[in-house]
Amino acid sequence: MEEIIIKDISELADVAKRIVDKLSESRKVFFYGEVGAGKTTLIKQICSLMHIKDEITSPSYPIINQYFWEYKGVQSSLNHIDLYRLNELEEAISIGIEDCLEDDSYCFVEWPALIEPFAEDKFLKIKILHHGVSSRKILFL
Template sequence: VGKTTLIKEICNQLEVLDNISSPTFSLVNEYETSKKEKVFHFDFYRIEDENEALDIGIEEYFDNNAWCLVEWPENIENLLPLDAVEIHLSILDDNQRNIQIK
């Protein structure tokens, strides 16, 4: 659908200096912007229990006041901040992408 591609473009706009890749096995990648700001990129596809996210300190990441970009957020739905911005991606019948922001 393009989750990682979207995150790469967001990171590009934030002027991230690092190489962007999906953290499928590590769960989180940390990047730095040209302004020395932190950006955290999570991929919770392989997570089986929200406790795995708690074990890596997800609450501290979210409380950090940094960008937190999350792939597969439905796997940690109860841990997401109430003010999180949701971007929903889907592919329509005619192979076009649909993007909804909530």
């Protein structure tokens, strides 16, 4: 298991780059970590490297934010999902989580524990842990 310690947010770009490089293995990424760990912050930096021009905001209502963009003639889509407010797997199914995980869209999920039953081995799993005020430990599970 790969583990990176960053001293502050300025070092997050390197982590984002590593994750972007791994998206060729799987477009589905689960982001674990407590409230304020930095999941959305990391996703914003990843999206910037992926040339998404829209502003990335934290999904609240709706729980899925969708982005469509074109870069070098290639059209892509991203589903940014935050399951924090859901309690039942059925709710996740009703908002279309299975399609998101099966189609060819990029899919970044915060608070993915609920949909663990749908996780495939090839999905990327990133865990962010507080490691002091601005320092973070990032695990590639």
